Amino acid sequence: MSSNLPLISILIPVYNVEAFVQEAVLSICNQTYKNIEIIVVDDCSTDGTYNVVAELVKIDSRIKLFKNEKNSKIVKTLNFALEQAKGDFIARMDGDDVSAPERLEKQLDFLIKNPQYYLVGSHVNTIDPNNIIIGKQEMPIKDKIINKTIKYASPVLHIWLAKRKVYNQLNGYREVPGAEDYDFLLRMHSLGLLFTNLNSFEYSVRIRDGNTTSTIGFNQRLMSNYVVELYEMRVTTGQDNFTSLNVQEYLNKYSGYRENFDKSNILLQKAFMAKGHKKFFKMFIFLIMSICKSRFQTQYLYKRIFSKLLLKG
Template sequence: MKISIIMSVYNGENYLDESIQSILTQTFRDFEFIIINDCSTDNSLHIIEEYLEKDDRIFLINNKVNLGLTKSLNLGIKRAKGKYIARIDADDIALLERLKIQYDYLEKNRDVFLVGSGAYYVDENGKIITTSKPLTKTMDIEKKLSILNCLHHPTIMFRHEGFMYREKFVYAQDYDFYLRLLSSKKNMSNISEPLINYRINPNAISWSKQSKQKYFALKAKEFYHQRLKYGKDEYDKFDPNKILLIDVENSTDEFVLKSEIEAKFKISKFQDVRTLCKKYFKNYGFFNKIAIYYLLSFAGKRFFDSIRKVLFS
């Protein structure tokens, strides 16, 4: 078995059929497709089971309780038999030669542990908004990762050598994963060519839990710098509930408000933007960047669509 593709699904019926098909129709055929249904309450399980009957490369893990993305991905990794592990999300689309291109790259570049790729950012209807242009050189990626995440999680393929996600990272588990690889002197790269359609989905974790995601990312960076300085980090002492229990809707924390305003603006929830901006102004005064979000929220959908390429580039 050459590749194990891992997809975790929670209430993903809207795009799941298209996403599964994009894997099953790949030009590269030697793979297993591990799909974890994380206790979905919509039609996701039925869609998966229909494909399960048609293609014996699919293996279903059906969680009886909702475990979340991190634990579900680890279940997939534990089951995986492939030489390489590839990720895909249930609302993203793999382009036809994605697996072949990344497999060939890792076969030729034995010093690279993980490879990602560029991506087409698409809206809810699959229309291309813009194209991401990732860093491709290992040294550039290493420098950037110490500041912020520069790898698209659904694009990655990596060598199956026992690395798992750390389960306290309910969000930003991918960023912690990359920083741990960096600490372990594992080389990472990107193929500049877009190999997936990456959907800007308002219901996806990356947009609906923006402030908590950013808090977990800050913790991942803190642990990375601890490892650089002391050779180990304080993950065992980490209590994720201090982040998970933040009441985002009622919070007046400046970091939370800024994160939520930016996220809501990018997914066109303009009424929410205005409400959050007013809360920010009341607590922290008239800050120029927040004021710009507030004013632009009145410009309307047509104007927003015209500047989306700037927002997501």
């Protein structure tokens, strides 16, 4: 691969992923597209995550390793990584997931051949801690479907490749904990900047106890609702009243519903795991129990089912 091709900067925020981070980073190091820089930022892990990546730095000079002075959470960590990036294209990767070898090459090829698009994701597999595939998620491809589903669910997962100028235009990520990626896409959509997905599976998201995917929290559900409200405000009035104070007020408003949601979320996670292992009766029971526990979970599942129905036409 010629070195005069565009530089891709891959942002990898990591926190307590000692058991998986080597496989994650190596899946990027071993991409068929070679003109990359890999920016890993450790958010003050309490395990050996930093040391594992430090060993990888010794064998691949494209890896740039940083460590936050204090635990700063995902948005500040991502924006710090973005400040270090020199590439014309920005990619995302989580420290416990796996990228297919041709992921970046295919995504970059799509953006170059389809200049009307500014960002592209892909379909994803879901895997367990032992790398066994327990599910598949097809993402929308057609603009018409993306426009219809965007208020119900994020049409592109965070594992995208985007043009750097989009990040410059949006000034990076905003502090909406757990919904920063969805907010990013909604702000793009407000500006008429197109995005889509490859019609192929180029990424595997790991489901395990303790990671973001398996512990999707109450705040994340609330923030997803909040960023959609901001989006609708921009579309109808052209205004956006996002502030850190408004975010906190929104979280405080619904704080009394947290306990039931947390119980519901445990049941929902059990339902997903049962589905992955084809135990459908058990999945159904856990799903009903989860819905009965929390109206926010019911709302989430309704949006998820509705967006899938739209996706299937």
